[in-house]
Amino acid sequence: MTVPVLSLRNLTVEIPSRHGVVRPVDSLSYDIGNGEILGVVGESGAGKSMAGSAIIGLLNPPAHIAGGEIWLNGTRIDTMGREQMRRIRGKEIGMVFQDPLTSLNPLLTIGDQLVETMLTHLPISRSQAQHRAIDALKEVGIPGAKERIDSYPHEFSGGMRQRVVIALALCAEPSLVIADEPTTALDVSVQAQIIALLKRLCRERGTTIMLITHDMGVIAEAADRVAVMYAGRLAELGPVRDVLTQPQHHYTHGLMASTPLAAQGQKRLHQIPGSMPRLDRMPEGCAFHPRCPNAKEKCRHETKPSMEGGRAACWYPVSAEAVA
Amino acid sequence: MSTYVTVKGLTRVFDVSKPWLNRVLEGRKKALLTAVSKVDFQIEEQMTYALVGESGSGKSTIGRMLVGLLQPTEGDVEIGGVNLTRETDPDRIASVRSNIQMIFQDPYASLNPRWRIRDIIAEPVASKGGDTKGLAERLLEQVGLHPSDAGKYPHEFSGGQRQRICIARALASEPRLIVCDEPTSALDVSVQAQVLNLMSDLKDKFGLTYLLITHDLTVVRHMADRIGVLYLGRLMEEADPKTLFEMPKHPYTQMLLDAAPHLDGFGREVPPPQGEIPDPLNPPPGCAFHPRCPIATDICRQQRPEMRPLGNGLVACHHAQ
Secondary structure (H helix, E strand, C coil), X not given: CCCCCEEEEEEEEEEEECCEEEEEEEEXXXXXXXXXXXXXXXXXXXXXXXXXXXXXXXXXXXXXXEEXXXXXXXXXXXXXXXXXXXXHECCCEXXXXXXXXXXXXXXXXXXXXXXXHHHHHCCCCHHHHHHHHHHHHHHCCCCCHHHHCCCCHHHCCHHHHHHHHHHHHHCCCCCEEEEECXXXXXXXXXXXXXXXXXXXXXXXXXXXXXXXXXXXXXXXXXXXXXXXXXXCEXXXXXXXXXXXXXXXXXXXXXXXXHCHHHHCCCXXXXXXXXXXXXXXXXXXXXXXXXXXXXXXXXXXXXXXXXXXXXXXXXXXCCCHXXXX | CCEEEEEEEEEEEXXXXXXXXXXXXXXXXXXEEEEEEEEEEEEECCCEXXXXXXXXXXXXXXXXXXXXXXXXXXXXXXXXXEECCCCCCHXXXXXXXXXXXXXXXXXXXXXXXXXXXXXXXHHHHHCCCCCCCCHHHHHHHHCCCCHHHHHCCHHHCCHHHHHHHHHHHHHHCCCCEEEEECCCCCCCHHHHHHHHHHHHHHHHHHCCEEEEEECCHHHHHHHCCEEEEEECCEEEEEECHHHHHHCCCCHHHHHHHHHCCCCCCCCCCCXXXXXXXXXXXXXXXXXXXXXXXXXXXXXXXXXXXXXXXXXXXXXXXXXXX
16 A cells, blocks of 8 residues: 555644643544545544644644654654655645634735745746746636736735735645645635636646545545534544435544535524533533433443544444434 | 514725725725625515625624614614614614614623622623513523523633623623624534523513524535525525425535535535635625626626525525526
8 A cells, every 4th residue: 555645643732721621632543545635524623733733744833742752644644844845745735724814924025935945945046937837827717927926915806915925825836735624715706717717737847735624515525535523523434425425423423414515405404402511620421422312321431542443433323214 | 483683785985994094195095895785685574594605705794783783874764664774763773672682703702700690690681670680590501501690790600601601691691693703613513412402492481583693504405494595795585494405506606505515515626715705895796606606608797686586585686596
């Protein structure tokens, strides 16, 4: 088997607080293969962005990696020093964040930002970098790239800015791109453009993408596999079609049923009772058991350690008949 | 069913010019932004009318004009038989206004952090000198919270719970019309389902009329009885959800529905929509959608299409069939 591009092994992030240590990410394990798009979904507070920050080594103290391993192309990166990590960010891992305006420097032209990134990471001259910057902008579909290269971020619309951010993330040809809610701030029609762009670039270059979002529709259309997170833990992991149409974890099942799309014709939407537990008041056993319609005694005391014998971290997974 | 809200030729222009001195020194003209342009629609009693559109399409501006937070530049808003833009009798205006409430998008920003929940919920009644004894507790129960929550402060609640508090506050003055501006956009899917169900239940229970403003097509399809699609401040198409989602007539509606992600669209490859919303300071002549429209012809570039009946709905397009 080939080495996965990214491999998480029991990744745990802890934040010490006045009320004890909380774990926004708890024993997270998954692999992302070459050229694959892994969708990471979950509601706010599920730890999906925190896991992304942990991978690129940008956790805000006092949050820190308390256990587990992160492997990138066969190299362990969670133990690396600051300077080494700085070289990996941008070179090996590209990043696209939710808000394109805050991820660009408002005082530099987009050309300067692209050239600077390439000069930092690639052994090329300034004029070569200039040429490649124009090519990069053309590739992400910015009209009049040659003229627009001297524009400042505020001169672009939201969708165009996100294209610039994608060009920046890809200009050093990283093997992995972490896209954290890349389309949440954008309109539907622009979102479709950005998703199509990410998919195309990924296919052409064989880049691996970790797509973090809360939008099930985006996941369905873009991802190959999906990881569903709940309260910092992995609830379900599998091929996108299987997970979305035949969810095994009761949380995934409830989540899918509560989207208005799934309720066509019905007057009421399916409701998951309650809300996600607070991190400092995590229930014992399965984190979902207080809201689970099928919780049994075992769920209250024991966490299912891994995904063995199924996709879901659930002792009593939703059976195929129950869904149908 | 009688018509409760009638909006006719509603237009709102914002002056976004630079200050006077800059204009003189830099030789610039006044910049006028038409956020809403000649919008007509009616809302039947106890129905949910939804306005959908992308950012900058003027949907929130229309909502604000309806509740009276903004004055229309032109056009009329008639609610419950009173023309709010023409009426001069303050008592009649006040009596209509007390029948209208609003729910905002961000439940974090729309609750005063220094007020107790009891005071927040009772305020619409208290400001008119009504009896507020036990009111907050009763309403909290109706929106699915505990009566004892009335003594707490907003920061003690999650986003979904706060939106319930906003709904309780909107219900306090026993309104007939509630304008909901993106009520669930800030909420997670499972919480959104709870809030949408609550809104449907309350509508049936109290006979409410909703104006639902949102960009989320899935929410609209689930909630609305009638949908108006806005683009650049103009109404493009109006129909019931079934007609609109299954047989959209206007090319913009078709583009919007195609672009929205589908839950069953595994690996779907569709050519994404071309172009972006034009600059509202300098809108294209004729039909606002013509620069992006696949079926645009000369007439679209010159003449703005009027809303005309087509099938079960209304459409503002020269070529729609």
